[in-house]
Amino acid sequence: MTGGNGAGSTPTRVEDRGTSWLDASGSDHEIVLSTRVRLARNLQGYVFSVRAGAEDRLGILDRVRGALAATGRLEEGGVLWEMADLEPVDRRLLHERHIVSRELIGPDDGTPPVGAALAITSSGPCGLMINEEDHLRLQSLRNGMELEAAWGEVSALDEALGRELPFAFHHEFGFLTCCPTNVGTGLRASVLLHLPGLVLTKEISKVLQGISQVGLTYRGLYGEGSDIVGNFFQISNQTTLGKSESDLVDHLREIVGQVVEYEKRARAVLLREAPNVLEDKVWRAYGILRHARSLSFDETMNLLSGVRLGLTLKLLRTPRVRTLNEIMIFAQSAHLERRAGRTLDEGDADVYRASLVRERLAAESGDGSSPGEPRPDADKSTR
Amino acid sequence: MLCERCQERTAEVHLTTIENDEMATVHLCAKCAEGQGISFTAAASAPLADFLAQISGGAEELPQGVRGEPCPYCGNSSDDFRRTGRLGCPECYAHFEGQLRGLLRRIHGSTQHVGRLYLGAGTGAEDRHTKLRSLRLRLDRAVELEDFEAAAELRDQIHLLEGSER
Ligand SMILES: [Zn+2]
Ligand SMILES: [Zn+2]
Numbered sequence: 001m002t003g004g005n006g007a008g009s010t011p012t013r014v015e016d017r018g019t020s021w022l023d024a025s026g027s028d029h030e031i032v033l034s035t036r037v038r039l040a041r042n043l044q045g046y047v048f049s050v051r052a053g054a055e056d057r058l059g060i061l062d063r064v065r066g067a068l069a070a071t072g073r074l075e076e077g078g079v080l081w082e083m084a085d086l087e088p089v090d091r092r093l094l095h096e097r098h099i100v101s102r103e104l105i106g107p108d109d110g111t112p113p114v115g116a117a118l119a120i121t122s123s124g125p126c127g128l129m130i131n132e133e134d135h136l137r138l139q140s141l142r143n144g145m146e147l148e149a150a151w152g153e154v155s156a157l158d159e160a161l162g163r164e165l166p167f168a169f170h171h172e173f174g175f176l177t178c179c180p181t182n183v184g185t186g187l188r189a190s191v192l193l194h195l196p197g198l199v200l201t202k203e204i205s206k207v208l209q210g211i212s213q214v215g216l217t218y219r220g221l222y223g224e225g226s227d228i229v230g231n232f233f234q235i236s237n238q239t240t241l242g243k244s245e246s247d248l249v250d251h252l253r254e255i256v257g258q259v260v261e262y263e264k265r266a267r268a269v270l271l272r273e274a275p276n277v278l279e280d281k282v283w284r285a286y287g288i289l290r291h292a293r294s295l296s297f298d299e300t301m302n303l304l305s306g307v308r309l310g311l312t313l314k315l316l317r318t319p320r321v322r323t324l325n326e327i328m329i330f331a332q333s334a335h336l337e338r339r340a341g342r343t344l345d346e347g348d349a350d351v352y353r354a355s356l357v358r359e360r361l362a363a364e365s366g367d368g369s370s371p372g373e374p375r376p377d378a379d380k381s382t383r
Numbered sequence: 384m385l386c387e388r389c390q391e392r393t394a395e396v397h398l399t400t401i402e403n404d405e406m407a408t409v410h411l412c413a414k415c416a417e418g419q420g421i422s423f424t425a426a427a428s429a430p431l432a433d434f435l436a437q438i439s440g441g442a443e444e445l446p447q448g449v450r451g452e453p454c455p456y457c458g459n460s461s462d463d464f465r466r467t468g469r470l471g472c473p474e475c476y477a478h479f480e481g482q483l484r485g486l487l488r489r490i491h492g493s494t495q496h497v498g499r500l501y502l503g504a505g506t507g508a509e510d511r512h513t514k515l516r517s518l519r520l521r522l523d524r525a526v527e528l529e530d531f532e533a534a535a536e537l538r539d540q541i542h543l544l545e546g547s548e549r
Contacts, residue, residue, distance in 0.1 A: 008477055042473060042515055044473055046475075047455075047456070047457040047471055047472040048469070048470065048471055048472055049466070049473045050469050050471070051458075051459065051472065071530075074431045111539075145481075147505070155499075158499075162501060162504065163504060164504060165504055166503060166504045167501055167504070168473035168478050169501040169503075170473075170477070170496075171517065171521060171524070172494060172495055172496065172521070173476055173487070173494065173496055173522060174496025174497075175499075175501065176476050178469050178470060179468060179469055179470070180470065180483065180486060181468075181490055182410060182488060183476075183496075184496045184498060185496070185499065187499040208441065239490065239491040239492060239493075240491065240492070241487060241491035241493055241494065241495075241496060242491050242492055242493025242495060242496075242497060242530070242532070243493075243497065243498070243536075244497050244498045244499075244536060245498045245499060247530065247536075253413075263422060318434050326442075328480070
């Protein structure tokens, strides 16, 4: 995270939280942007959120807050934010960082659901949404391919909270969820992959078909029903019942490992068969991002995909992968509005986006075209 | 935005490709995307309600509840469920149990949970005897349902626990 806060102080402002998963620290982080594991849990004795009135929802929030406090997970930088207490732009900010769902924050121009809250625990990047579709959605979001670590964290939080709260559990069906597609383990593990090589070599359809045939599913960057932009694909387990948590996680890891191998092979093929075309694409993408004065979000994502590919193929030396990750998140509308300090219409946002991208790339450019800027490889991290 | 291929339906899939050395984004409707082997609707956005609509031909598979009555605890009816794909409360699972089983089998290929056990708040996770009893109950159930994969998994768990007892 931003190391700039005073020693010992942990950021409690919304804009400082939920970005640690962008730090390009995880395994295979050039291809695997992030790993997420979530567990759905509900409390016995309450109706599910969809049917719950304000009193129930606030009662649930209170119980969960108490349970979190009892486990000590709100100490030392742990936070619990009720969505209704946050500024609308901050709610959107959290959504753009992929740590709260659309369902939790409600419509952009409306109020969030009663009792909807996000907790981020003191230990690591783990947290939970409260009063989402299920009463609790425990989640861990990490950089790179880190399924074991993410599962380990969520699992520990689940055990701790399960001692404090009466989870709805059925001897045959397992953990009970509002939607029967989540029942059993309540576990959804997903990995966000950047697969330009498979897209460019037209192998992607085959791979995605294969994925669907082995009990996994895929979608775009922004969760259920979302578009596929920037060659990002999110792969996750389709079923939650009849297999143990570790089997579900192992299976996903195995298949994703294969997809990563296919992607590497496809990139090697591209580099061998069409090096000039590829190099041109990459530099054009970089050039546009570096100099454009107006960029739509989709265009930005697609160009970033080209630059990311160029980096991993060593056709480009800068920027860092981490910077690309950050641009992906910070170039979204709520982030731009935070930066601008006002609401932006689409045209304004495109101009602000282009300026943000130029600034971030210039700060790391190694081509000497921006006088006064840091020299190549001026990597801030000490090695 | 309209689908570039059929110019009829709304484009839902936006995919970046290289055609003739040109990087381009194609905008396709779900159906045309499917024609290209990208089964977007099935994989990406199938809410359970759509799924239920698709299989509602086999109406006996849908939760009817005990004598067709709504859940006594939350009032959720089988119509509510069909419309939303959501259950109303934990008790709905018991109320709609018989009919849910068929649905769960279709969705998950199984009805028997074999993952983490939950013994209730306030219990330590180490109550081995309770755990074993519950595992054996679930094993009986899995065998009864001829869910052999689940049964094998449960047997492994039981052996593991029994082993740690000695
Ligand atoms: Zn079409
Ligand atoms: Zn009910």
